[in-house]
Ligand SMILES: Nc1ncnc2c1ncn2[C@@H]1O[C@H](COP(=O)(O)OP(=O)(O)OP(=O)(O)O)[C@@H](O)[C@H]1O
């Protein structure tokens with residue numbers, strides 16, 4: 001028998017796994033009706049041939065920001081189809097296009113202008129872009145709705161030039177998506193004043209809301225009766241604790257199903273969800289650690305060493321161990337503080353300031369926030 005056919009015939013709880021994929025855009029987004037309506041309320045102006053106001057969406061990871069924006073784009077395209085209007089919607093993920101030049105070049109290309117990703121001056125690219133909006137004798141006014149997903153990355157990387165250019169181009173409306181409420185600190189006042197945006201907040205999902213979301217998705221992706229009764233509530237409860245992250249809830253559900261297939265079970269059990277949780281956590285930490293710069297890995301290794309020896313970890317003591325671990329190839333004591341901050345932002349460690357009485361002042365104590373065995377595997381398994 002052919003090996004692929006043989007493997008293909010393996011028992012599975014899934015009907016169609018693609019519906020649990022991150023890239024799949026469902027037709028129905030429970031508990032986001034209000035947010036979708038808010039966007040539509042502004043974007044409907046485009047159907048009246050008026051440029052809509054700019055919009056900003058905020059919310060923590062996995063709260064449906066990208067899904068809702070793409071859903072709204074799809075709906076507007078459908079509504080505009082039968083209209084004699086020239087409306088374009090373009091989606092840009094600012095982790096793929098990280099500078100003003102790249103974004104504008106991408107927009108030009110999407111609209112049929114042959115602009116290279118490097119080599120031209122910024123002014124040339126911007127001119128080409130603005131020419132798209134010049135009226136000609138027969139053409140209709142072009143209205144462009146640009147979705148800038150993960151805009152905080154671009155702003156941090158390249159400043160606010162892109163927003164300046166886009167807000168100063170007639171007939172362009174921006175929908176920015178950000179994980180951070182304070183991303184506007186990267187925008188200078190001159191740009192902020194022309195970005196007259198409406199804000200829409202995406203709150204974290206609660207456990208019951210996640211149950212509804214998972215139920216919808218599981219109908220498409222799992223075989224009938226393949227899920228134990230406690231599976232979805234358990235995935236939802238665990239994800240609600242992780243700041244209401246729907247992506248994590250879906251990951252838990254998919255991984256539980258995969259574990260079930262591995263065990264050749266007909267039904268996904270609640271226990272598999274707990275196993276899935278450990279598995280995902282393990283992978284996440286390993287991924288983060290693998291992509292850290294090597295100096296940073298050594299700092300983490302030093303923290304691990306001190307944790308295993310049950311020593312209290314002050315930055316001074318950490319630096320001593322770090323110098324040993326890195327054998328001469330070390331960075332300065334001051335850089336260590338940057339590293340500590342970054343590791344804390346990644347959630348791998350926490351720091352706590354304690355007071356040691358007036359004479360000794362205040363000291364920072366570092367605590368490891370992830371499992372030591374997972375960390376050991378990741379650091380020494382490389
Ligand atoms: N209301 C919902 N109904 C169905 N699926 C949802 C809903 N909200 C989110 N999802 C799904 O959860 C996953 C994460 O959602 P999405 O990518 O939109 O989150 P996000 O807010 O953009 O997160 P990030 O800030 O990390 O980019 C996607 O697979 C999406 O389809």
Ligand SMILES: [Mg+2]
Nearest residue numbers: 065066067149
């Ligand atoms: Mg997103």
